[in-house]
Amino acid sequence: MPSGYRLGVLTVLAAIFVSGGLTLAMVRGGAESSAPAPAGQDLEAADKRIGAFSLVERSGERVTDATLADRVWIASFIFTRCKLSCPRITSVMKGLQARLADAGADVTLVSISVDPDYDTPEVLSEYAGTFGADPERWLFLTGPRDETLDLIQKKFLLTAMRNPSPAADGSDEEVIHSDRLVLVDRDRLVGIYDSNDPKALDALIRKAKRLGLPSWVRAMPPINASLNGLSGLLVLLGWSSIRRRSGAAELAMATGAAEAATGVRARLRALRVSPAARGHALAMGAAVLVSTAFIGCYLTYHALAGSTRFPGAGFSKWLYLTILTSHSVLAALAALPLVIVSLLRALRGDFEAHLRSARVALPIWLYVSVTGVVIYWMLYQLPAAG
Numbered sequence: 194m195p196s197g198y199r200l201g202v203l204t205v206l207a208a209i210f211v212s213g214g215l216t217l218a219m220v221r222g223g224a225e226s227s228a229p230a231p232a233g234q235d236l237e238a239a240d241k242r243i244g245a246f247s248l249v250e251r252s253g254e255r256v257t258d259a260t261l262a263d264r265v266w267i268a269s270f271i272f273t274r275c276k277l278s279c280p281r282i283t284s285v286m287k288g289l290q291a292r293l294a295d296a297g298a299d300v301t302l303v304s305i306s307v308d309p310d311y312d313t314p315e316v317l318s319e320y321a322g323t324f325g326a327d328p329e330r331w332l333f334l335t336g337p338r339d340e341t342l343d344l345i346q347k348k349f350l351l352t353a354m355r356n357p358s359p360a361a362d363g364s365d366e367e368v369i370h371s372d373r374l375v376l377v378d379r380d381r382l383v384g385i386y387d388s389n390d391p392k393a394l395d396a397l398i399r400k401a402k403r404l405g406l407p408s409w410v411r412a413m414p415p416i417n418a419s420l421n422g423l424s425g426l427l428v429l430l431g432w433s434s435i436r437r438r439s440g441a442a443e444l445a446m447a448t449g450a451a452e453a454a455t456g457v458r459a460r461l462r463a464l465r466v467s468p469a470a471r472g473h474a475l476a477m478g479a480a481v482l483v484s485t486a487f488i489g490c491y492l493t494y495h496a497l498a499g500s501t502r503f504p505g506a507g508f509s510k511w512l513y514l515t516i517l518t519s520h521s522v523l524a525a526l527a528a529l530p531l532v533i534v535s536l537l538r539a540l541r542g543d544f545e546a547h548l549r550s551a552r553v554a555l556p557i558w559l560y561v562s563v564t565g566v567v568i569y570w571m572l573y574q575l576p577a578a579g
Contacts (some may be wrong), residue, residue, distance in 0.1 A: 197552025204527060204553070205519075205560045212518035213511075220511045234385040235504070241382040243348045248305070248336035251317040256334055258380060265405040266301040267397065268375045269388070270345055270353060272308030273320040278372050285374070285388045287324045290331055292398055299405040302331040307342065307353045307370045309335040349375050349382065378404045403498055413494040414573055420487035421565030424480050428558050431476030434469055443467040452542045460542050474539075480558075481536060487565075503572055513571050520564040528557045 194202075247257045269286050271279040286302055293300050304321075306312035312320075317333040326333065335341070345353035351371035359367045376384040376397060383404070386397040403411070435444075447467035451460040464470040503513045531554035538547035 195552055197549055198556060201553040201556035205523065205556055208519040208523050208527075209515065212522065213515040216511055216514035216518055220507075220514065235383070236385065237378075237381070237383040239382075241348075241350070243377060243380050243382060246336075246340075246344050246348070248334040248341070249314055251314045251321055251333040251335075252328065253314050256332060261301065261303075261377070262380055264301050264377075264379065265299065265401055266303050266377050267401060268303040268305060268349065268377065270305050270307050270349075270351065270370050272306050272368055272370075273312050273316055274308060275366055275368070277366055278370075282372050282374075282388050283320075283324050285394065286331070287326070289394070289398065290325075290327060293401065294327075294330065296398075296402055298398075298402040300401045302326075304331070304333045305341065305345065306333070306335045307345065307368045309338050309341050345370070350385065351375070376401055376404075399499070399502070403501065406498055410494060410497050413490055413498075414569055417487055417490050417494065418566045418569035420483055420490065421562045421569075424483045424487065425559055425562030425566075427476050427480035427483060428555065428562065431473045431480060432555060434472035434476060437469050444469045448544050452544060454542065457540050460540070481532065484532075501572055505571075505575070509571075509575075513568070516564050516571070517568055520561055520568060523557050524561045528554065528561045532558060 243258060245258050247255060250256045267286075267289060269282050271282050273279075283304065286304060290302055293302075304326075306317065312335045314335060317335055321328075321331070321333045342353045342355075345351055351373055353368070353370045356367050356369050372388050374386045374388050374394075374397060375382060376386065384397065384400060386393040388394070444467045447464050447470045450463035450466070451470075454460045454463050461474070464474055503510060503517075505513065531550055535547050535551040535554055538544075538550060
C-alpha cells in the first residue's frame with residue numbers, strides 16, 4: 194500500500210481511537226452522575242392514530258379531527274373547577290406557548306376539558322383569558338362527557354374518569370385525570386410527556402419544533418444521507434478510473450501534456466485524451482459538487498431545525514458519539530482541506546503533488562461519506578430513535 198494511503202488510514206484509525214476514548218469517558222461520567230428516567234414515552238413507531246372526534250372550542254366553533262389533520266399539536270387535559278393539578282398544567286402550557294412562539298414553531302396547543310358538563314365554551318373562554326391563551330395558537334375544547342372521556346382513554350391512552358367518591362374537604366379532584374401532555378403529528382400520537390419533568394418538557398419542545406417544520410425541511414436528513422452516500426460512490430468510481438491498467442500510456446501522455454499546458458481549460462482539454470483521466474476528473478468533480486451541496490443542505494437544515502439528540506444510552510450512545518465525533522473532526526480538519534489542496538494542485542497541473550495529497554485524502558473522504566450515512570441511520574432509523 195502506498196504511503197499516502199497508509200497515512201490516510203492511520204489518520205482515520207487515530208480519530209476513531211481518540212474519539213472513542215473521549216466519548217467513553219463522557220458516557221461513563223453521565224451514567225455515574227445520574228440515571229434519569231426517560232424524558233418522554235416515544236410512540237412514533239407505534240403509528241397510533243387519533244381518528245375521528247368532534248368538540249367545541251371556547252369561541253363556539255366546532256373543532257374536528259379534520260381541523261387539526263395537517264397540524265402538529267400538544268394536548269393537555271384539565272377542568273376549570275380543578276384546584277390542584279390543573280392550574281399547574283395550564284401554567285405549563287402557558288410556558289410552552291411562550292417558548293414555541295419565541296422559536297417561531299408552527300405548533301398548536303389544545304386543552305381538552307375532562308368536566309365538559311360544567312366547562313361550557315363561555316366558562317372555558319374566561320378560564321383561557323386568565324392564562325393569556327392566544328386564540329390563534331391555543332384551543333380550549335369541550336364536548337359530550339362520555340365521548341370526551343372515551344376519546345382520552347382510548348385514543349390518547351391516558352386516564353380520565355369521574356371520581357366515584359371525592360373527599361368532602363376538597364383534598365382530591367372530582368375528575369381523575371392524567372397530568373401528562375401528548376404530542377400529535379397530523380393525527381398520529383407520537384409521544385406522551387410528564388408535565389412535572391423539565392427535561393421531558395424540553396424534549397417535547399424539541400420534537401414538536403422538528404415535526405412542525407415545513408415538509409421540505411423535514412425531508413432534508415434523508416437527502417443529506419443520500420448526498421453523503423453518492424459522494425462516496427463517486428469517489429470510488431473516480432479512484433477506480435485512474436487505477437485502470439489499460440490505457441496507461443495514454444494517461445502518461447495526457448498528464449504530460451496537461452502539465453505543459455497553460456491555463457486550466459487547456460489542461461482539462463489535454464486530459465480528455467485519456468479515458469482514465471477523463472473518467473477520474475468527471476467522477477471526482479461530481480463528488481466535489483455533491484459534497485458541496487451536502488454542506489449547503491446540512492447547514493440549512495441545522496439552522497432551521499437545530500440539533501437532534503441521540504435517544505439511546507449505554508453502548509449504542511458511545512458508538513454513536515464515537516462515530517459522530519470522528520466524522521465531524523475528520524470532515525472539518527482533514528477531508529475538506531485535503532480535497533481543496535488536491536483539487537488546486539490538479540488544476541495547476543502539479544500532478545505529482547496532487548497524487549500525494551489525494552492518496553491521503555481518499556480513505557478519509559470515504560470514511561466521512563460512509564459515516565454520514567451511518568449517523569443518519571442511527572439517529573433517525575433505529576427503533577430507539579425518534
